[in-house]
Amino acid sequence: DVGSEVSFYGRIYKLIDCDAFTRNFLTKLGVRVPPGFSAPEDPFLKHRQVAEGTQNPLRPYERIDTLKQFINHDTHVLRFWGVWDDSESLYGDVRNFCVHYFLS
Structure with missing residues (x-):
């Protein structure tokens, strides 16, 4: 109700x-x-x-060329190393990870 x-x-x-x-x-x-x-x-x-x-944009007349940005960063990759520590749980283990972030 x-x-x-x-x-x-x-x-x-x-x-x-x-x-x-x-x-x-x-x-x-x-x-x-x-x-x-x-x-x-x-x-x-x-x-x-x-x-x-x-909040006002500083330059509202400028357009961002996303295709050019995509082509410029086509082969750029960020790589991060990570660890997941699950050792406190039953049958837990420490697992290593590699995370790839593609900029394009």
């Missing part, structure tokens, strides 16, 4: 509204659906919108 709280995996969610199809379906079943609430304002999203509004 709109306005009620449900719990999924230990998190509590408040139902603030439903779409027209759900509202019609529940009404036909005889369930009274209260009007929806407005969502609470998220301070992070508000801060992010203000920050995005102040």
Whole structure:
């Protein structure tokens, strides 16, 4: 029901509204659906919108030539060495990895 709280995996969610199809379906079943609430304002999203509004590109008229960039970096490869230490688990082992990152 709109306005009620449900719990999924230990998190509590408040139902603030439903779409027209759900509202019609529940009404036909005889369930009274209260009007929806407005969502609470998220301070992070508000801060992010203000920050995005102040960001201006330095040179908006320049286009990046992606084909040229692809051709220039066609044979360039970054190589990283990594270790996965799973020795604490049962039958665990230390595994060495080589990660290739192709720039093209």
